[in-house]
Amino acid sequence: MIDLLNKRVRLMATSAAMALLLAGTPQAFAATPADTLVQGWAFDDIITLDPAEAFEISTAEVTANTYSKLVGLDLNDTSKVVGELADSWTVSDDGLTYTFKLKPGLTFASGNPITAEDVAFSFERAVKLDKSPAFLLTQFGLSGDNVTEKAKAADENTFVLTVDKPYAPSFVLNVLTSTVASVVDKKLVMENAQPVTPSEDYKYDSDFGNAFLKTGYAGSGPYKLREWRANEVVVLERNDSYFGEKAPLARVIYRHMKESAGQRLALENGDIDVARNLEPGDIQAISDKEGLDTTSAPKGTIYYFSLNQKNENLAKPEVKEAFKYLVDYDAIGETLIKGIGTIHQTFLPAGQLGASNDTPYSLNVEKAKELLAKAGLADGFSVTMDVRNTQPVTGIAENVQQTLAQAGIKLEIIPGDGKQTLTKYRARQHDIYIGQWGSDYFDPNSNAETFTYNADNSDEGTNKTLAWRNAWDPQDLTEKTQAALLEKDSDKRAAIYEELQKEVLERGPFVIIFQQTEVAGYSDKLKNYKLGPSFDTNFLHSVSKE
Amino acid sequence: MAISDTNATLRRGESRARRRGLAILGFLLTVATTFLGLLAVTFFIGRVVPIDPALAIVGDRAPAHVVERVRLELGLHLPLYQQFWIYLKQALSGDFGTSVLTTNPVLTDIKRVFPATIELATVGTIIGAVLGVPLGVLAAVKRGSIIDQIVRVIGLVGYSVPIFWLGLLALLLFYAKLNWVAYPGRVDIVYEYSFTPVTGFFILDAAMQRQWDVLWDLFRHIILPGSLLGYFSLAYISRMTRSFMLNELSQEYIVAARAKGLSEARIIWFHALRNAAVPLVTVIALSYAGLLEGSVLTETIFAWPGLGLYITNSLQNADMNAVLGGTVVIGSVFVGINLLSDLLYRTLDPRTRSR
Numbered sequence: 001m002i003d004l005l006n007k008r009v010r011l012m013a014t015s016a017a018m019a020l021l022l023a024g025t026p027q028a029f030a031a032t033p034a035d036t037l038v039q040g041w042a043f044d045d046i047i048t049l050d051p052a053e054a055f056e057i058s059t060a061e062v063t064a065n066t067y068s069k070l071v072g073l074d075l076n077d078t079s080k081v082v083g084e085l086a087d088s089w090t091v092s093d094d095g096l097t098y099t100f101k102l103k104p105g106l107t108f109a110s111g112n113p114i115t116a117e118d119v120a121f122s123f124e125r126a127v128k129l130d131k132s133p134a135f136l137l138t139q140f141g142l143s144g145d146n147v148t149e150k151a152k153a154a155d156e157n158t159f160v161l162t163v164d165k166p167y168a169p170s171f172v173l174n175v176l177t178s179t180v181a182s183v184v185d186k187k188l189v190m191e192n193a194q195p196v197t198p199s200e201d202y203k204y205d206s207d208f209g210n211a212f213l214k215t216g217y218a219g220s221g222p223y224k225l226r227e228w229r230a231n232e233v234v235v236l237e238r239n240d241s242y243f244g245e246k247a248p249l250a251r252v253i254y255r256h257m258k259e260s261a262g263q264r265l266a267l268e269n270g271d272i273d274v275a276r277n278l279e280p281g282d283i284q285a286i287s288d289k290e291g292l293d294t295t296s297a298p299k300g301t302i303y304y305f306s307l308n309q310k311n312e313n314l315a316k317p318e319v320k321e322a323f324k325y326l327v328d329y330d331a332i333g334e335t336l337i338k339g340i341g342t343i344h345q346t347f348l349p350a351g352q353l354g355a356s357n358d359t360p361y362s363l364n365v366e367k368a369k370e371l372l373a374k375a376g377l378a379d380g381f382s383v384t385m386d387v388r389n390t391q392p393v394t395g396i397a398e399n400v401q402q403t404l405a406q407a408g409i410k411l412e413i414i415p416g417d418g419k420q421t422l423t424k425y426r427a428r429q430h431d432i433y434i435g436q437w438g439s440d441y442f443d444p445n446s447n448a449e450t451f452t453y454n455a456d457n458s459d460e461g462t463n464k465t466l467a468w469r470n471a472w473d474p475q476d477l478t479e480k481t482q483a484a485l486l487e488k489d490s491d492k493r494a495a496i497y498e499e500l501q502k503e504v505l506e507r508g509p510f511v512i513i514f515q516q517t518e519v520a521g522y523s524d525k526l527k528n529y530k531l532g533p534s535f536d537t538n539f540l541h542s543v544s545k546e
Numbered sequence: 547m548a549i550s551d552t553n554a555t556l557r558r559g560e561s562r563a564r565r566r567g568l569a570i571l572g573f574l575l576t577v578a579t580t581f582l583g584l585l586a587v588t589f590f591i592g593r594v595v596p597i598d599p600a601l602a603i604v605g606d607r608a609p610a611h612v613v614e615r616v617r618l619e620l621g622l623h624l625p626l627y628q629q630f631w632i633y634l635k636q637a638l639s640g641d642f643g644t645s646v647l648t649t650n651p652v653l654t655d656i657k658r659v660f661p662a663t664i665e666l667a668t669v670g671t672i673i674g675a676v677l678g679v680p681l682g683v684l685a686a687v688k689r690g691s692i693i694d695q696i697v698r699v700i701g702l703v704g705y706s707v708p709i710f711w712l713g714l715l716a717l718l719l720f721y722a723k724l725n726w727v728a729y730p731g732r733v734d735i736v737y738e739y740s741f742t743p744v745t746g747f748f749i750l751d752a753a754m755q756r757q758w759d760v761l762w763d764l765f766r767h768i769i770l771p772g773s774l775l776g777y778f779s780l781a782y783i784s785r786m787t788r789s790f791m792l793n794e795l796s797q798e799y800i801v802a803a804r805a806k807g808l809s810e811a812r813i814i815w816f817h818a819l820r821n822a823a824v825p826l827v828t829v830i831a832l833s834y835a836g837l838l839e840g841s842v843l844t845e846t847i848f849a850w851p852g853l854g855l856y857i858t859n860s861l862q863n864a865d866m867n868a869v870l871g872g873t874v875v876i877g878s879v880f881v882g883i884n885l886l887s888d889l890l891y892r893t894l895d896p897r898t899r900s901r
Binding site: 032036038044045047048055056130131132133134135201214215229230231232233253255256257258262265266268269271417419420422423424426440462463464 | 595596597598601602603604605606607608609610611612615618645646647648649717718721722725729730731735738846849851855859862863864
């Protein structure tokens with residue numbers, strides 16, 4: 001019911017915005033404060049701001065701007081990493097030991113010095129708390145029992161990480177650029193830690209400041225966190241003890257705004273400086289408007305729909321192929337995702353090592369009909385699709401419904417709330433699911449691990465990768481995915497990923513449609529407002545205002 | 547004589563006390579069963595919704611063992627009736643649990659959002675009553691005239707036009723085009739960090755702290771959503787006033803008053819309206835209660851951080867503790883307002899007072 005209302009509200013909001021466009025009146029501009037950046041943004045996914053626990057898209061941006069890590073992505077060449085807190089690092093010949101030297105004289109926003117001890121503590125608490133993003137570190141063989149040995153301070157300025165297998169160094173370093181590896185202020189955190197009674201599930205007597213950091217702050221980024229109120233506001237303040245160049249603006253305020261039309265209104269009226277969740281129509285209107293501008297950057301998020309292999313029709317190889325011919329990629333690209341995505345058919349987002357930009361499929365109803373006839377389904381069949389009631393997936397689902405009908409496939413759309421469709425998907429109870437997958441870290445393994453890895457295809461399988469959720473047994477691809485992890489030679493590693501993408505393109509149950517482009521509309525009073533290649537690289541420390 | 551009289555009084559007093567005691571007991575029983583029913587229904591609906599609450603907490607990317615651990619922590623592996631019993635025990639001791647979404651105790655959250663809703667509902671009801679009652683009286687007095695027709699149309703529009711549509715149009719006109727009112731929200735971000743509310747009722751706080759610029763800004767924020775809600779309660783209140791007044795005006799005491807030569811104004815405003823006021827109080831109280839529930843759509847459109855928005859957001863995130871806590875508040879509001887209008891009834895209508 002509420003969702004239905006929301007949909008109506010959105011529809012009305014859009015038409016209201018259209019009316020405004022027609023009216024096109026000159027207006028008096030309200031102004032945001034000169035030393036403050038105000039962004040309109042839907043951040044209802046934030047549930048915690050503890051870097052050891054947070055794993056949501058919006059949180060990634062907040063954490064990235066408020067904490068520092070050992071290393072970060074090189075924004076000029078995303079296949080490389082550069083030091084943040086780390087001055088330099090070496091990898092031992094056996095590929096198991098990583099030694100990081102910290103830059104001298106670093107301090108946290110609290111004034112406490114940053115030492116290798118803080119780095120080790122940050123790893124320790126992330127592993128021991130074992131929250132959602134902990135697997136990023138535990139996949140290197142770290143566990144609650146060995147983490148103090150495997151990730152430790154050799155001296156005040158030297159941090160040593162020991163991994164369990166000779167992984168490709170590019171893989172290890174890429175993972176360390178993710179927000180779970182953010183360095184927290186040990187002294188401050190432990191002062192605020194709460195005692196816990198150890199139990200079978202949690203063997204430690206402290207919460208390592210988890211409750212404190214949910215809304216609190218203990219970092220060293222260009223901004224410090226002042227306040228987060230769920231679904232209302234996030235406020236950042238300049239960190240004057242930041243080790244890099246200080247941010248020109250004193251404050252950044254994110255206002256929670258859900259609707260594209262509402263963000264556009266506020267941007268046009270000067271109540272916000274940046275609108276972050278614009279739909280195609282509003283993007284167009286804003287880029288036409290004087291005094292406003294748009295900027296965009298491709299993100300590591302792939303939109304796809306997938307065919308549950310438990311459905312015997314969908315499991316037929318010909319049917320899988322036919323579906324790939326029954327999507328009107330061109331029409332979707334020109335309308336539904338214009339400005340917010342580019343057509344992309346492989347599972348690695350452009351920009352990552354080995355990513356292929358092949359787009360062999362296009363709408364071909366005749367070819368699809370042939371394939372269906374070969375599968376013994378010349379008369380078509382009926383099938384359902386679970387669709388979360390947000391754009392652009394709803395629009396795409398409706399578009400696909402029409403093209404499928406041309407080949408005799410009757411698609412019933414089951415609309416639902418995001419968490420509801422996801423619950424069903426994870427229980428493998430869907431026929432077709434339409435959704436998106438964003439890379440957890442900027443390395444091809446993140447997507448390969450979910451699209452092509454499925455070691456246990458039984459219902460009891462605990463690793464709920466996308467392959468598992470669709471009951472797809474990728475056979476030898478599982479092994480290849482693992483082999484790619486240990487390949488030290490970057491070119492050879494890239495070649496394995498290219499092969500994996502080709503295989504999924506041919507026989508996978510995934511119909512991949514496009515790669516997301518993140519767009520922001522902003523007032524041209526802003527200087528240096530840019531979006532990064534990933535959600536944790538949307539940095540604000542060089543943004544200034546006229 | 548004197549003794550038996552005292553005895554009779556005593557006996558009467560005793561039976562009156564017993565009657566009153568029984569009435570209070572009955573009332574408490576009704577309240578208790580209402581709340582129990584309310585909690586049970588909300589709780590079970592919340593649990594049969596096909597959303598995994600553990601998933602809502604840890605997100606899609608969490609490894610299986612993390613999801614499983616959270617499920618155990620939440621007690622989701624227990625049978626439903628046990629889960630409900632545990633919840634009930636905690637709720638009775640004043641612990642409504644912690645909101646998943648905001649990570650605060652639900653009570654803390656409600657203490658923060660409810661004043662926003664009360665503020666908006668109060669402004670709405672004041673506007674609705676102050677304008678609605680005279681309009682209704684006017685329509686009744688000038689029955690069938692053009693004024694009556696106009697009031698009827700105003701009422702009908704207010705009653706049938708969806709609030710989100712009217713809200714968006716109003717925003718478009720008064721905010722986007724004319725720039726008379728402020729952007730959706732409760733207070734401008736400029737003041738968000740210079741103004742420290744004490745009671746949570748911002749208007750009251752700003753006035754007490756003599757921060758006149760803040761007060762003006764608050765006014766610019768509340769006036770549009772407040773007027774909209776006011777318009778909707780106006781529509782209801784004016785219609786009801788009209789029919790109550792028509793009823794009174796056809797009574798014999800009005801004819802008697804006219805025959806006595808009283809002025810028409812005195813008859814209408816003093817005699818008729820006073821009698822119509824009794825049921826009218828219930829109408830206004832109920833419409834106030836309706837607004838206190840948090841008008842979800844108005845709060846959504848105007849980004850008003852009130853109870854309606856809070857419960858909606860929680861519902862969409864399968865945050866059942868918050869939804870249950872909010873439901874209890876709404877239940878209390880209804881019971882409280884009903885009680886209040888009963889009391890007002892007694893003050894206004896001597897006949898309903900028990901002797």
